Amino acid sequence: MKLRMAAVAALCISLVCGIAAAQGYAQGSRITVYNPMGTPPPIQMKAMAPRLDTLDGKTIYLLSSGFPNSDNFLLVLKEWFADNHPKTSIVVSTAMGMSAAMKAEINEKGDAVLIAVGH
Secondary structure, three states: OOHHHHHHHHHHHHHHHHHHHHHOOOOOOOOOOOOOOOOOOOOOOOOOOOOOOOOOEEEEEEEEEEOOOOOHHHHHHHHHHHHHHHOOOOEEEOOOOOHHHHHHHHHHOOEEEEEEOOO
């Protein structure tokens, strides 16, 4: 039994060495290893968007990011806006896989966008 295990082990070692040699990784050859961390680009600071002076007559897009319960939170937030700011239009949608048409609509009609992250 021990002889059989030793023979199988020797066969496996020779097989691995043979494959490595066949692929060109002979002893003494070099391979290049890259650092996966990389170097991040410098951060460019940007100013925050100016605040709206009023919400009356404005259109606000509430976008779900797709995290669990973020869509539920946005529905509650839409109800809050309806109760507290009835002159504000609220559009609830998702940010996941947003179409070009939706992006154009937000750019054209939207006064503000809130993206919700749930958990």
